[in-house]
Amino acid sequence: MISLVTGAGSGIGAAVARRLADRGDEVVCADRDLASAEKVAAGVGGMALLMDVTVAGAGQQAVDRTVERFGRLDTLVTCAGIERVGPAAELGTDTVREVLEVNVLGTFDVAAAACRRFVEQGDGGRIVLIGSVNAMIALPGQAAYAASKGSVLMLGRSLAVDWARFGVTVNVVGPGVTDTPMSAGTLGDPDRRAAMMRRIPLGRPGRPEEMADAVAFLASERASYITGAYLPVDGGWLAAG
Ligand code: NAP
Numbered sequence: 001m002i003s004l005v006t007g008a009g010s011g012i013g014a015a016v017a018r019r020l021a022d023r024g025d026e027v028v029c030a031d032r033d034l035a036s037a038e039k040v041a042a043g044v045g046g047m048a049l050l051m052d053v054t055v056a057g058a059g060q061q062a063v064d065r066t067v068e069r070f071g072r073l074d075t076l077v078t079c080a081g082i083e084r085v086g087p088a089a090e091l092g093t094d095t096v097r098e099v100l101e102v103n104v105l106g107t108f109d110v111a112a113a114a115c116r117r118f119v120e121q122g123d124g125g126r127i128v129l130i131g132s133v134n135a136m137i138a139l140p141g142q143a144a145y146a147a148s149k150g151s152v153l154m155l156g157r158s159l160a161v162d163w164a165r166f167g168v169t170v171n172v173v174g175p176g177v178t179d180t181p182m183s184a185g186t187l188g189d190p191d192r193r194a195a196m197m198r199r200i201p202l203g204r205p206g207r208p209e210e211m212a213d214a215v216a217f218l219a220s221e222r223a224s225y226i227t228g229a230y231l232p233v234d235g236g237w238l239a240a241g
Helices: 011-022 034-044 058-070 093-121 143-166 181-188 190-198 208-218
Strands: 002-006 026-031 047-050 075-078 125-130 168-175 230-233
Touching (some): 002 011, 002 058, 002 093, 011 026, 011 034, 011 075, 011 208, 058 093, 093 143, 093 168, 125 208, 208 230
Parallel strands (some): 002 075, 026 047, 168 230
């Protein structure tokens, strides 16, 4: 199987790249930080790709490069994402636009390119989008990020409905707080960490590998009848409300 992972240079994306390689996939590790993508790719025997998901045509180019190298594409996992936090009235539209461009439009662009390829190949495909618990739960300071992840959730459901006729499944994994560079600020501050942990029934952050296991399942043949689903991997946070 041939897999393309965006945001593969760090955190959840790097763990996904490793997990998919462990099961035998050839993995293309795409990130806007080429050095980090190269490091992960070297570790999994895969290919590194410089990719800024906000650049016009980046999704098509990433799919084309994958096909040039490996002949086809079977799985796309979109992990590239950013978070910008601040009081909503002061965030500014530039910041909100930046977050939406990466998290929503950047996801849409590469998913559409992958789907076009899947249609050409004629035998379906798997797409897994990385959403967030913030698609469901609003926290202070998260207006831009939560709006983007709510959009990713509905994007995933919409693409699943649109592309089912091509045999393409689209699902969304919703991480809770996960131990990666993105959450280092929160988890590194004892008070903020403690407040966060009180909300999580399992009482600890997730590990990137735990997100990767959920992704690998949804990107496997065993998940052949699952599409349009949102799979929370959040230590029970959503269940607790
Ligand atoms: P991370 O460690 O910061 O990894 C994200 C990767 O995506 C980084 O390498 C980042 O590069 C890259 N990236 C950002 N913008 C990009 C762009 N325009 N084009 C290509 N690559 C880009 O964060 P993570 O925690 O693994 O996050 C992965 C996904 O999980 C994100 O969608 C995030 O929203 C989601 N998530 C994370 C958590 C959490 O607690 N960590 C919880 C819920 C959901 P730079 O380092 O240069 O920005």
